[in-house]
Amino acid sequence: MYLNCHTYYSMRFGTFSELDLLQLAQQNHIKQLVLTDINTTSACLNFVRKAPEYDVRPILGIDFRNGVDCCFLGIAKNNAGYQELNTFLSYHLQNELEIPQRAPSFKNAFVIYPFETVLLNEQHEFLENEFIGISIKTLRRLPFSRLLKLKDKLVVQQPVTFRNKRDFNAHRLLRAIDNNVLLSKLSETEVADADEKMFPMLNLAEAFSEYTHILENTERLLKACSIHFDFSKNRKPQNLKAFTNSIEEDERLIEKLCDEGLPYRYPKMDKSVRERLEKELDVIKKMGFVSYFLINWDIVSHASKRGFYYVGRGSGANSIVAYLLRITDVDPMDLDLYFERFINLYRANPPDFDIDFSWRDREEMTQYIFDRFDHVALVGTYVTFKRKGVVRELGKVFGLPKEEIDILSEGHYSLSKLDSASRLVLKYGELIQGMPNYLSVHASGILISERPLNYFSATFLPPKGFAVTQFDMVIAEDVGLYKFDILAQRGLGKIKDTLAIVAQNQPEEANFDIHDVKTFFQDSVINNLIKTAQCMGCFYVESPAMRMLLKKLEVDNYLGLVAASSIIRPGVAKSGMMREYILRHRHEGRAQEKAHPVMLDIMPDTYGVMVYQEDVIKVAHHFAGLDLGEADVLRRGMSGKFRSREEFQKVKHKFISNCRKKGYKDVLIFEIWNQVASFAGYAFAKGHSASYAVESYQSLFLRAYFPLEYMVAVLNNGGGFYRSEFYVHEARMMGATIHPPCINQSQIANCIYDKHIYLGMMYLRDLERQVMERIVKERATNGLFSSLEDFLDRVIISVEQLSILIRIDAFRFTGINKHQILWKAYLTLSRNPRVEHPKLFPPTRQKFRIPPLNTTFLETAFEQWELLGFCLSSPFELLEVPPKNSNGQHNLESYLNRHIDIYGYLITVKNTNTHSGKRMHFATLLDQQGKVFDTVLFPPVAAKYRFRGKGIYRFYGKVVSEFGFLSIEVIKMQKQNYIPDPRYADMKTSTRVFETRTQHKNIGISDKEAITHDERE
Structure with a gap:
């Protein structure tokens, strides 16, 4: 009888989850109910999945509202009706349109207009599928209404939003947060009625006892509705069934592509390669994942045609089919990668490829996927209220001063000393914490479905313009939708840009194949960089922690780097096994002494230590006797909300039970379990680590043989783990001469000529983008600038923008001191203001006599610090003492x-x-x-x-x-302390302090050298 139930996915309105709703129904002996969240279907699929466990028949709908004003309820008769409702809502969300007061003519959905809405809009005519909702509160007004005579159109609409008074209070706080007002200022029109609660069926029937026809109408409506989604273990994938015209044609195509890839990947192919290929293809076909592989092949093929660099990683790198289709560059035969980690006949959840593109190319690749396939959407994700955030929000709602909010947020308080308002903040903060705050976009997931995505949920449109589902990746997997992960990273941009810079700066050396990584693995120069941790700027191996680990492990080869890439993850360190791994690596015999024989037998290459995600499956399967399907449930359950699921808890108990049956002591069982539990959620699949190591080797090759070009590319891609100034420093240590921006040599980004690196104009914080573009375009069209006057004749620029260029000494090629140039610029522009259109003849310039001026080393250093964010001299030269x-x-x-x-x-x-x-x-x-x-x-x-x-x-x-x-x-x-800034301090004092310990020196390169170099270029 409950046609209008809300969960907390009615953002900043509802107060409990879809599971709490089902539990509430069970407690009140309700056997069927309709989930109708406000303008969202986020909870719908999980509601349907879990309802049978509570002996509830689930029905789906949407509460269509403008703000808090209810226009009508849409209730799906069937899956087609659910799709209709989702399509209608999606259209309005994506186009930011108000919901109309009258519903469209749905073919497979009922429409319920609230009693008050019908009276307010003076609605008199209703379609066959349209009804009027009567709540317990409005029932008392029915006898005095013109609607009493519409007996066939009246149904029970008792909204369910709260379980108790505490929920109602939380709801009021959520509404105050949503409206950004003090609780005392919250309008009653923004708050739901406190009576929006669920009552036992007997109570509800008694309330409507004088109007049995309303109960009968409601029952008929509910019986006419039925929703089904397959959540069984043997569910079929819901993704695109066939990449070509049929499944048979798909199978022929993937076999053909694999055969074409064999000579490229395995010039000396042996029997084991063919056996592995046939085994994988057999499983892929049986599991219905052929189209999944072909879609990924299509994506990377398009990227190759566009010249985009990519890395295929994740557990997909465990597949020889993926290697042959060039989705990945990791040879699973070389690394003995465990294909069953990626796909096995016991695994219900779909496989998962991660494909990284340059941060510049990702959006175009996403657009290609949306254009190439019919039913595409990004995966949603819920941003929840976090403890600190919700305490701050509630503190504002209760009107607490900022100082008190800060104390509560940071946890620096004694509970006994708090006043009542602060206690309420903490009390309701605990209740609201973890509730969805708003719907966002998954970092990488894209769904490509056989059916329209509105079959599963409504979609919304974030600023970048790609439709996004209203459910997350876990629910997507539950219903059989497997995602395609399209990610962005700057490391690939560095590789791509380096190749372009090398082709320009050293064209005679640009005859190498960046994908010939097996040659890189044997290169002693590259391996020595790893061993000595000289990896600044290189993907995944430049951080202090990784540099430290490489030295401790004495890594000097590809396999060692693969292991290090996973050992560095938090899980291994947290389990205490990182240190143990290092000890076993460095001390022969320690593994045999410390490791359990079964663990050492399972993982001999890693000394009996779990390093990769596959190790969890191996330990669960061989050590604890779980089947492969259960082992994979265990692996997945170690991260995210899956851990709390019932199926994970069952597997956990079976793990412990099986170990006891095998005769293991509890001390050992729980030691191994704790390692699994602390490690698995953060570990990499071995293929994932191998993919990262391949990219690291590509980066290290470029650093080893084209160090300056590589550092320029690193800087042009936003740096890496460190600030830009340290990559500038690294380039200098490698032999580069670093120049501040120059209007004749610099581009917007950094550029290199031989061993001279000119910093890009992009580093000048306050220089406008359009000014940079004008300078570069004018110089490319009409040649280098010969003087300040020539520059002013050709480039439209304000005196404020020009002063930035002069202060950084961008006109040093003139040989004139920048103070003199600055005076000349001010005098020129103040007398001859620029107009925004070209002139037929250059203006006549007045000659100014400017006294000789000098620039000190200190001034230059502090000027660079202010304009660039760092100075090009050693900071040690600026110390006061x-x-x-x-x-x-x-x-x-x-x-x-x-x-x-x-x-x-x-x-x-x-x-x-x-x-x-x-x-x-x-x-x-x-x-x-x-x-x-x-x-x-x-x-x-x-x-x-x-x-x-x-x-x-x-x-x-x-x-x-x-x-x-x-x-x-x-x-x-x-x-x-540094010397006082001479531009603002007493110049004599600053200079005297400085000259007591060092002679005056210029930065990097003298004016004369700069002029000579500029003329040569």
Whole structure:
């Protein structure tokens, strides 16, 4: 009898989940009900999936509203009706249109108009499928209404939004958050009626006892509705059934493509390759995944035609079919990759490829997929209320001052000292925390369906213009929709751009194949870069943590890098097995001593330590005796909301039970279980790690043989783990001469001529994009600029924008001091304002006599710091007090187990907490010679000393070695002061301080050298 039920997917309105709704129905002996969330179908599929467990027959609908004003309910008679409702809602959401007061003529859906709406709109005529909803509250007004005589059109519409008073209070708070008002200012029209609750069937029947025809009408309507989606283990995929015209044709095509790929991938093919291929194709056909492979092949083929670089990764790299179709570049035979991790006959959930494109190319690839296939949408995801966020929102709703909100948000309070308002914030914060806040877009998932996506849900349109489903990836998998992951990363942009820069800067050397990675694996120069952790700018191997791990593991080959790529993940470290892996790697015999024989037998290559996601399946299957399907449930259940599902809990109990039956002691069982539990949710599939390692090797090859071109590409793609200034520094250490932006040599992005790198105009923070474009276009059309006057005659620019270029010394090719040029620019533009159209003849320029002016090294450094965000000289040269010593990274070994006094320019800090919740820091710095060194501040020191932004710090601490990796355990730390900025301070003071310890010097390259170089170009 309940035709109008809400969950918390009625965003900032409803107060409980779809499972709570089903539980509420069960408690009240309700056997059928309709889920009608407000302008969304987010909860619908999971509602249908779970309803049988509560002995409830599910029916689906939508509460169509403008704001909180209900226009009508749409209730689906069947799946076609559900699709009709979704299509109608999608049209209005995507076009940002108001819902009309009258429903369209739905063929397979009922329409219920609320009693008040009918009276307000003076509606008199109703279609066959249209009804009037009467709630318990409005029932008392029915005898006095003209609607009483419309007996056949009256149905029970008792809304369900709350379970109790607490839910109602939470609802009011959610409405206040949604309206961004104080609770005391919340309008009653924005709040639902407190009586929108579910009553037992007997109570409801008694309320309508005088109007039995209303109950009968409602019952007939409910019986006429039926919804079915297949959530069984043997459900069929709902994706595109055939890539070509038929499944048979698909199978012939995939066989043909594999045969064509064999000579390219395996010039010396043996029997094992053919056997593996036939085995995979057999499983792929039986599971109905042929079209899935062909769609991915189509996507990467289009990318290749467009010249887009991509990496196919994820568990899909475990497949030889994917390797032959060039979806991935990882040879599963070389790495003995476990195909069953990707697809097996026991696995109900669909397979998963991740395809990375350059961040510049991803949107075009997404557009291609939407244009190429008929039924396409991005996967949605729910952004939920987090603890800090909801406390802040509720603090504002209750009118608390910012200081009190900050205290509550950070958790720095004593509960006994809080006032009543603060206690309410915390009380209702716990209730609202975890509720959906708004619907967003999955980072990468795209659905390509056999049916229109509105068959499954409504869709909305975010700013980028691609339709998005109102359910997430877990629900998509439940219903048989497997996603295509199209991701963006900057690493591929770096590789693509480097190849273009090399072709321009060293065309005679650009005759290599970047995909010939097997040659790279054997290259001693590349492997030495890995072993010595000289990986700045290289994909996935440049972070301090990865650099540290590479040194500890002494990695000098591809397989070692594959393992390191997964060991670095949080799961292995959290389980305590990262350290154990290093120990077993470095000390022969330790694995046999420490590892359980079964674990060592399962994973001999990783010393009996779980490193990859496949290891979870292997341990569950061989150690705990679970079948492959159950093992995969265990693997998937280690992350996300799947962990709380009943099927995962059953497998967990079976894991423990089976181990006990095998005679394992509980100490061992729970030790292995804890490793699985802490590790699996964060681990990579081995094929995924291998894909990452391939890209790392491609990056390292370019760094090894084209270091300057590679660093320019790194900078042009937004850097990487570190700030841009450190990649500029790295390029200088590799032999580049770094030039500030120049109007004759610089582009918008960075560029290189031989070994001279000119910083791009994009680094000038306040320089407008259109000004940069004008300069580059004019120079390309009419040649280099000869003087300031020539520039002003040819480029429309304001004096404010021009001053930025002059201050960075972009006119240094003229040989005139920038202060003199700046005076000339102001005098010229103030007397001859520019007009926004070209002139037939250049204007006559007045000659100005400007006194000689000088620019100091200090001024230039601070000017660069302000305009670029960093200076091109050593920051150590700007210290107020010169360093007391020249200790650096090269001294660490001689100070091993002794104390050292050392200065460092801060690169990055990682703040973390110990198991007891105490704060500690890991910091990476540059020494005075430009080399990198690492420090650690344990909790007692971290509590006493804090990093206060970028700058130079002086450390006193003990040099220690862990597995050959040297670092400094800090005892004392002090941030050093820079010389006062001479542009704003007393120039004499700044210069005197500076000249006591260093001679005046220019940055990078003299004006004379710059002029010579500019003329040569």
